[in-house]
Amino acid sequence: MFKIVEKRKLNDSVTLMSVDAPFVAKKAQAGQFIIFRIDEQGERIPLTIADYDREKGTVTIIFQIVGKSTIELSEMNVGDCILDFVGPLGNPTEFGDAKKAIVIGGGVGCAIAYPSAKAMFKAGIHVDMIAGFRSKDIVILEDEMKAASNNLYITTDDGTYGEKGFVTEVLKRLLEKDNTYDLIIAIGPVPMMKFVSLASKPFGVKTLVSLNPIMIDGTGMCGGCRVTVGGKLKFACVDGPDFDGHEVDFDELMRRNSFYKEREANDKNHVCRLGEKFNG
Amino acid sequence: MANMSLEKIMMPEQDPNVRNKNFEEVSLGYTPEMAIEEATRCLNCKHKPCVAGCPVNIKIPEFISLVVQGDFEGAYKKITEDSSLPAVCGRVCPQESQCEGVCVRGIKGEPVAIGRLERFVADYHMNSEHEKPQKPQSNGKKVAVIGAGPSGLTCAGDLAKLGYEVTIFEAFHTAGGVLVYGIPEFRLPKKIVHKEIDGLKDLGVTIMTNMVIGKVLSVDEIISMGYEAVFIGSGAGLPQFLGIPGESSVGVYSANEFLTRINLMKAYLEGYNTPINKSKSIAVVGGGNVAMDAARCAKRLGAEHVYIVYRRSMEEMPARKEEVHHAMEEGIEFKLLCNPEKIVADEKGFVTGLECVKMELGEPDASGRRRPIAVEGSEFVLDVDSVIMALGTSPNPLIRSTTEGIEANKRGCLIVDENMKTTKDAVYAGGDAVTGAATVILAMGAGKIAANSIHEYLQNK
Ligand SMILES: Cc1cc2nc3c(=O)[nH]c(=O)nc-3n(C[C@H](O)[C@H](O)[C@H](O)COP(=O)(O)OP(=O)(O)OC[C@H]3O[C@@H](n4cnc5c(N)ncnc54)[C@H](O)[C@@H]3O)c2cc1C
Ligand SMILES: Cc1cc2nc3c(=O)[nH]c(=O)nc-3n(C[C@H](O)[C@H](O)[C@H](O)COP(=O)(O)OP(=O)(O)OC[C@H]3O[C@@H](n4cnc5c(N)ncnc54)[C@H](O)[C@@H]3O)c2cc1C
Numbered sequence: 001m002f003k004i005v006e007k008r009k010l011n012d013s014v015t016l017m018s019v020d021a022p023f024v025a026k027k028a029q030a031g032q033f034i035i036f037r038i039d040e041q042g043e044r045i046p047l048t049i050a051d052y053d054r055e056k057g058t059v060t061i062i063f064q065i066v067g068k069s070t071i072e073l074s075e076m077n078v079g080d081c082i083l084d085f086v087g088p089l090g091n092p093t094e095f096g097d098a099k100k101a102i103v104i105g106g107g108v109g110c111a112i113a114y115p116s117a118k119a120m121f122k123a124g125i126h127v128d129m130i131a132g133f134r135s136k137d138i139v140i141l142e143d144e145m146k147a148a149s150n151n152l153y154i155t156t157d158d159g160t161y162g163e164k165g166f167v168t169e170v171l172k173r174l175l176e177k178d179n180t181y182d183l184i185i186a187i188g189p190v191p192m193m194k195f196v197s198l199a200s201k202p203f204g205v206k207t208l209v210s211l212n213p214i215m216i217d218g219t220g221m222c223g224g225c226r227v228t229v230g231g232k233l234k235f236a237c238v239d240g241p242d243f244d245g246h247e248v249d250f251d252e253l254m255r256r257n258s259f260y261k262e263r264e265a266n267d268k269n270h271v272c273r274l275g276e277k278f279n280g
Numbered sequence: 281m282a283n284m285s286l287e288k289i290m291m292p293e294q295d296p297n298v299r300n301k302n303f304e305e306v307s308l309g310y311t312p313e314m315a316i317e318e319a320t321r322c323l324n325c326k327h328k329p330c331v332a333g334c335p336v337n338i339k340i341p342e343f344i345s346l347v348v349q350g351d352f353e354g355a356y357k358k359i360t361e362d363s364s365l366p367a368v369c370g371r372v373c374p375q376e377s378q379c380e381g382v383c384v385r386g387i388k389g390e391p392v393a394i395g396r397l398e399r400f401v402a403d404y405h406m407n408s409e410h411e412k413p414q415k416p417q418s419n420g421k422k423v424a425v426i427g428a429g430p431s432g433l434t435c436a437g438d439l440a441k442l443g444y445e446v447t448i449f450e451a452f453h454t455a456g457g458v459l460v461y462g463i464p465e466f467r468l469p470k471k472i473v474h475k476e477i478d479g480l481k482d483l484g485v486t487i488m489t490n491m492v493i494g495k496v497l498s499v500d501e502i503i504s505m506g507y508e509a510v511f512i513g514s515g516a517g518l519p520q521f522l523g524i525p526g527e528s529s530v531g532v533y534s535a536n537e538f539l540t541r542i543n544l545m546k547a548y549l550e551g552y553n554t555p556i557n558k559s560k561s562i563a564v565v566g567g568g569n570v571a572m573d574a575a576r577c578a579k580r581l582g583a584e585h586v587y588i589v590y591r592r593s594m595e596e597m598p599a600r601k602e603e604v605h606h607a608m609e610e611g612i613e614f615k616l617l618c619n620p621e622k623i624v625a626d627e628k629g630f631v632t633g634l635e636c637v638k639m640e641l642g643e644p645d646a647s648g649r650r651r652p653i654a655v656e657g658s659e660f661v662l663d664v665d666s667v668i669m670a671l672g673t674s675p676n677p678l679i680r681s682t683t684e685g686i687e688a689n690k691r692g693c694l695i696v697d698e699n700m701k702t703t704k705d706a707v708y709a710g711g712d713a714v715t716g717a718a719t720v721i722l723a724m725g726a727g728k729i730a731a732n733s734i735h736e737y738l739q740n741k
């Protein structure tokens with residue numbers, strides 16, 4: 001059993017939690033993920049390790065409420081226990097010998113991109129961060145991202161905060177102004193990662209994306225997480241989750257991620273109605 | 281006087297058209313009367329070919345004699361001198377190619393139903409009251425076991441009985457290995473596996489789930505934590521794909537994924553959250569136990585057509601005979617001598633068909649089986665909405681790639697000597713991690729040998 005020791009709502013649909021998991025905390029590195037299962041009936045759900053405290057033995061996750069399991073998790077409180085919490089899985093993000101990087105987060109992807117920005121910034125790498133949100137009311141982690149970068153650019157789709165528009169526009173502007181960047185890390189919805197990769201390709205800057213296919217075991221045993229990268233079959237849980245964005249078949253990933261949509265949408269309605277009851 | 285009936289006593293089974301809609305056990309087991317009657321078919325042969333046919337040399341005529349006398353507990357004790365998972369092996373061993381395959385009674389008529397008797401005896405023991413085993417006096421030495429499949433569980437149990445303090449590190453949230461994530465409930469009720477595991481806990485074995493060794497801890501770190509020896513029983517869980525066009529389409533699974541969703545995550549039960557899509561028509565590629573299990577699960581989930589697509593003929597099929605027979609009774613359709621060439625999908629990427637080519641058998645290949653050759657121009661498309669690849673598995677590279685000094689062969693199988701010792705000091709291995717995908721009884725046997733070797737090593741250390 002893994003005890004929740006901290007819980008903070010970052011916005012209406014994004015929650016931060018720290019969980020007592022000393023073995024995971026001891027080994028965790030930026031870019032890796034965990035898989036949790038709330039209870040005996042639960043699914044195995046992957047979430048990126050947003051932060052960790054080796055001394056306290058805690059691991060922080062930041063998640064967006066999208067369906068049944070994330071709703072259930074968001075309803076748990078400090079002191080409650082999660083049945084299973086396994087990790088650290090996947091490979092840490094490889095910064096190589098980058099000297100100047102752009103880190104891009106989209107929505108809750110900012111939470112996943114943030115630890116990489118922080119790790120690089122701490123290692124003395126110049127980090128420009130671009131964080132994109134739909135609207136002002138869902139902006140998360142602004143102070144944290146600011147503290148982990150040389151420059152932070154925030155965009156909103158509707159222009160209610162920061163710059164109006166998409167992250168790709170800021171990216172193009174930065175690259176056009178000064179093409180001395182040697183690494184781009186983009187994490188967010190699959191379409192965002194696809195368009196960032198398309199935008200950066202002409203500039204020839206290495207672009208890492210963190211893929212989020214459907215997973216079960218996270219150890220290379222089910223093949224459910226397979227993605228096509230550079231024409232080759234890869235298992236995102238053990239070969240990734242980071243891959244070269246210029247090589248990833250994003251359209252295939254989007255198709256495969258839609259597999260359980262119908263059934264999960266039904267479940268979700270079910271849960272949401274329950275939620276209404278609870279929340280008044 | 282022995283019972284000279286040429287046939288085994290039938291084991292009661294659920295009706296095929298009932299059972300193919302539920303996940304309850306197919307075979308219902310012998311009653312004591314049936315068991316005694318079947319047991320009297322054994323001739324108590326002096327040269328005991330059956331014992332040599334069993335990979336762990338269970339004292340078959342001896343235990344069967346005890347069954348004849350109605351001493352079922354005695355029979356259980358006799359079996360457990362050599363096997364630690366009789367309720368499992370009695371159900372899933374490929375008996376026709378092991379103990380029963382060489383039984384003298386099989387020369388004329390059917391062999392003695394050794395597997396069914398073993399199962400009966402083990403179930404009898406499980407269902408009767410008996411004292412919990414006493415936790416043995418600790419000898420103060422710690423041993424680590426990686427993986428809670430049959431090999432790891434057996435090794436852990438044998439070492440615990442010798443007084444070692446054993447910790448099993450298991451990657452999944454539940455112990456049991458393939459017995460819980462692969463083999464379905466209707467063939468091996470999970471209750472049985474959980475009871476075996478509870479038995480180990482009574483012996484003092486600690487099981488730490490959610491521990492992916494190679495990630496959360498390395499083998500060297502385990503050793504530095506004070507474990508004086510390590511047994512690796514991590515199995516052969518890495519799925520293979522064919523590499524044919526369309527394999528990334530939506531609706532193509534590895535058998536591991538399909539079976540894990542169903543067996544481990546219980547997607548077939550109301551109230552469990554893991555999703556599984558219901559297919560109308562599904563093709564399972566392969567001819568082993570894994571393929572049969574996947575096909576029979578798909579049928580139970582309500583598919584109208586379930587095809588087994590296998591490129592050789594019935595004769596070469598590696599699955600247990602009984603499972604093939606059960607699958608046919610349940611309405612699984614066999615497309616033999618067919619080789620998949622391409623998965624056809626619609627514009628959204630969802631599977632709509634499996635294109636196959638017909639095969640004929642040519643000359644025997646290296647494995648002695650006749651090599652299938654494609655018949656030119658015989659392509660056809662099987663109308664399916666899902667495809668399951670049950671093509672065999674190989675050992676996961678995670679442990680060997682994170683452990684200095686452990687060697688593996690070309691196929692990724694860990695190299696061990698006759699004592700199950702790897703190329704690294706104090707580290708032993710066995711089961712599918714060493715042999716590649718094999719059988720429960722072989723994995724169990726390897727766990728036993730390793731436990732003995734570890735005991736020897738630590739006594740002399
Ligand atoms: C390696 C990895 C790291 C991740 N890290 C984070 C993170 O840090 N924070 C975060 O909020 N989310 C993260 N995700 C995504 C997260 O796992 C999914 O949002 C979660 O599985 C949804 O579960 P649910 O039961 O709440 O929703 P469900 O009811 O299962 O699904 C709701 C919708 O999401 C889709 N979906 C299901 N699983 C996934 C998936 N794995 N990826 C994308 N869409 C999916 C479904 O098709 C459906 O449309 C990560 C995914 C991966 C693979
Ligand atoms: C669907 C299916 C049907 C089968 N049917 C039959 C049958 O009818 N009869 C028969 O005799 N055999 C059958 N087999 C084969 C048999 O189940 C295996 O040969 C046997 O289970 C091997 O045992 P094992 O202990 O070596 O490995 P496994 O049972 O594979 O157990 C290995 C365990 O190690 C864990 N593990 C792996 N990596 C790590 C790690 N890095 N850290 C921690 N833990 C780890 C795994 O999660 C797993 O629990 C079947 C197999 C399958 C898949």
Ligand code: SF4
Pocket residue numbers: 333334335336337338340363369370373374375378379380394395398721
């Ligand atoms: S363990 Fe398997 S091979 Fe040995 S006697 Fe039992 S059923 Fe036969």
Ligand code: SF4
Pocket residue numbers: 321322323324325328329330331340341382383384385392394
């Ligand atoms: S070979 Fe058959 S008949 Fe002979 S002892 Fe073994 S089980 Fe009995």
Ligand code: FES
Pocket residue numbers: 214215216217218219220221222223224225226235236237238
């Ligand atoms: S999640 Fe199963 S292989 Fe990656």
